[in-house]
Amino acid sequence: MAQRILVVDDEHSIVTLLQFNLEQAGYQVITAFDGEEALEKVNHESPDLMVLDLMLPKLNGIDVCKELRQRQLTIPILMLTAKDEELDKILGLELGADDYITKPFSPREVVARVKAILRRSQNTVVEDKPKAIEIGKLMIYEEQYEAYFRGKELDLTPKEFELLLYMAKHVGRVLTREQLLNAIWNYDFVGDTRIVDVHISHLRDKMEASYIKTVRGLGYKLEGNGKRE
Incomplete structure (x- = not known):
């Protein structure tokens, strides 16, 4: 259909x-x-x-x-x-x-x-035994398109979920705004990385802000322990 x-x-x-x-x-x-x-x-x-x-x-x-x-x-x-x-x-x-x-x-x-x-x-069909990415108090079920923080489901837009999932798959790594823009939006955005900053801000509002660290001059990284360096 x-x-x-x-x-x-x-x-x-x-x-x-x-x-x-x-x-x-x-x-x-x-x-x-x-x-x-x-x-x-x-x-x-x-x-x-x-x-x-x-x-x-x-x-x-x-x-x-x-x-x-x-x-x-x-x-x-x-x-x-x-x-x-x-x-x-x-x-x-x-x-x-x-x-x-x-x-x-x-x-x-x-x-x-x-x-x-x-x-x-698009949501993926739910399996009997869903696999989760676990990072501290954060749980992400990729195939179910669901994420939980401290046991509570996060109300995420599709782009917010994809951004969080991508960062979770690269936990601990510094990701530049350009990397995130290319990975999540998947086309030439004429160098405008503000859309990344806006979605990072949304994610921080919906879970503990300390889980996503800003690396000055470089970009962002998701930290497994939720603590800033």
Whole structure:
């Protein structure tokens, strides 16, 4: 069954362009033209991913993102932004969007990013005896797409989980922002590593901050004992 993509933009030409290219890539496309309609479509259509413009009538993209995360809905979100919406990009990421792309964009790039996000957000079938990566009080079940800290399940977005998992597989090693960007986002992000910093901040908020150490001038590392050097 084709995965369902909700495209939300008040410019009909952009919606038509994205719908054509996503359908050519094998996706089923649902459309909405304002923020309120987008929330209704999420409720009734259960899309697998949302392509969400920030500047929308009735309810803007930031408020849509905030509402979805307050409901604890983890639908992956790819934001569409204009070049001068720098603060909105960062705010959107802080509210739980998985990625952003700046207008004007290539439809092929949008499709590539949608594929990358969906590939990382797919849960694996649960086995009878799940295998865990254990790091101090942190437990990560890769095949179940679940992570626990001190026995409590962490509420992670797909990108946050992938970032934590990658760092766990390289525990104790210093990983540069560029390494993390390439490993998790899997495409050229034009050298903008702030998305890494935002997701690291989210992870620190959801578990003990001391588990992820900043190595000044280099990057980050996940430490097995949760203590800073």
